[in-house]
Amino acid sequence: MINLPGFKTLGIQPIIQKRLQSNGISEPTPIQNETIPVLLEGKDVIAQAQTGTGKTLAFLLPILEKVDPNQPNVQALIVTPTRELALQITAELKNFTEVLNNIHALAVYGGQDVVQQMKKLKGAIHIVISTPGRLLDHMRRETIDLSEVSMLVLDEADQMLHLGFLPEVKEIITALPLNRQTMLFSATMTKQVRSIANQYMKKPVDIRIKNKQITVDEIDQLVVETTDRAKQASLRMMMDQYRPFLAIIFCRTKRRASTLNDALKGFGYETEELHGDLSQAKREKVMKLFREAKIQYLVATDVAARGIDVEGVTHVFNYDIPEDVESYIHRIGRTGRAGGKGMAITFVAPKDRSYLEMIEKGINHKIEKISISPAKEQFTPSESGKSQLKTNKNHKRNTRNHKHKGQQEKGKRKRR
Structure with missing residues (x-):
């Protein structure tokens, strides 16, 4: 098995390192270097980084390391502002779950057949990637169980709040267990984003990556x-x-x-x-x-x-x-x-x-x-x-x- 020194040092398992290399990724980006070790320690993180810096892998890789495949419930919830972003994250995640056969992920967003989603959610799903509206729909229907979620990601938080999802985001967060790890990724740190962090995160580590x-x-x-x-x-x-x-x-x-x-x-x-x-x-x-x-x-x-x-x-x-x-x-x-x-x-x-x-x-x-x-x-x-x-x-x-x-x-x- 080939080891990539950078990712090995960060604590990423060899099978994922091999998949990274097959995708042409040999060295972690600055946001990955800064964020992955902190997340693997279980700490909350506020990360400010532009798209295109590798921030998606910065939260996906730690999640894959921490999910317990023997527990058939939703352990990680990734909330994104748009359907397109949810699909992109899901595609990137499935690139790794293909070699981790016992970890299962599901994208949940509007425009899909809700009945089909309900059927899939009854199975052993470990990671859910969702937009706020459809996620709340399932929560109100009681067709998704979030009682065992230990990791929450708010991706593109500034865009999510700009689109008017603040009430939905608050409702989702308050429905989750208090004893969880929260990861907030945002390109800009607006007052609304800071307010969410102050209200719902526990002594988060602040990471900022300049991308000029x-x-x-x-x-x-x-x-x-x-x-x-x-x-x-x-x-x-x-x-x-x-x-x-x-x-x-x-x-x-x-x-x-x-x-x-x-x-x-x-x-x-x-x-x-x-x-x-x-x-x-x-x-x-x-x-x-x-x-x-x-x-x-x-x-x-x-x-x-x-x-x-x-x-x-x-x-x-x-x-x-x-x-x-x-x-x-x-x-x-x-x-x-x-x-x-x-x-x-x-x-x-x-x-x-x-x-x-x-x-x-x-x-x-x-x-x-x-x-x-x-x-x-x-x-x-x-x-x-x-x-x-x-x-x-x-x-x-x-x-x-x-x-x-x-x-x-x-x-x-x-x-x-």
Whole structure:
């Protein structure tokens, strides 16, 4: 049996180490290094880390080490804000339960047949991954027994509370045994998140992982200086110039995302919208199309796109500039993942300059800039943007190579 020194030192069993290695994971990430030993000691943890840092394994690996397969009841409960995130965590977990045949996990979320879920919950389920609404539904029906839960994970806690799940989260927590270990993972530490921690956690260990380097080292960044009136035309010009394999376009509000999506479809682009007004069934359908590269562009809001991890996203377009540094890091972190090179293009109108200055200060990096004349719709590189143009040409060439490989596997799209 092959041992991975880093994970062996953390206390991870050899069979899981072997599976990690077969998945190309040889060394623990900073969040895993910091969190796993503390969780294995049974302590509560508040961990602040961005998506894409390996935080899911930071709580899944300790859970797998601590679950007792001989006890046929729910021992670990993982609560996530969205169905998509629940499915991602479940897929990652099942990657390990395949080699740990005696540990069983179940995803419980809305949109599934509740009767089928009830039948599965009657079996020996050790780990449940659920969204708040459907979990409460089962609790009220008394079709799930949480009386033996010893480990609780609140994943993407800030997003969960932002979506309005605070009452549900409180109801779930108060229904669990007092003698439990609580793990709270959040990208940002809002007052609501801190309030939950203060109310329901026991002397939690505070772990913070900075993730700013990702924005500089792994992602090419470009600012397009434009106007509100010319912004949509500027976006289309950049889409046509770079021709991404897969891209996410971020808007500030659900209405703006919907309006932009309709406009882009009108111009023949293969796009779909993703925001909080969509039904769960529609959201899942859109994500399936995007993962399978049957659509090229996802027009999304920040909250809806949190936690999305789709292989092959080559570009992120900030149609509306984010209003804080952490949101910027979240957004552009959807590309340049798993060691790949990505590109983030942010559109800045004159009224947005203060946000741009704040972002540049926060990431400690001066972003290259290109100006677009609204009348002529021509690119004019600023002094700082001249060097970026050479980089852009190389990135475009690399993207085309990536796209060509994807086309061989998934077929050509209508618009390229």
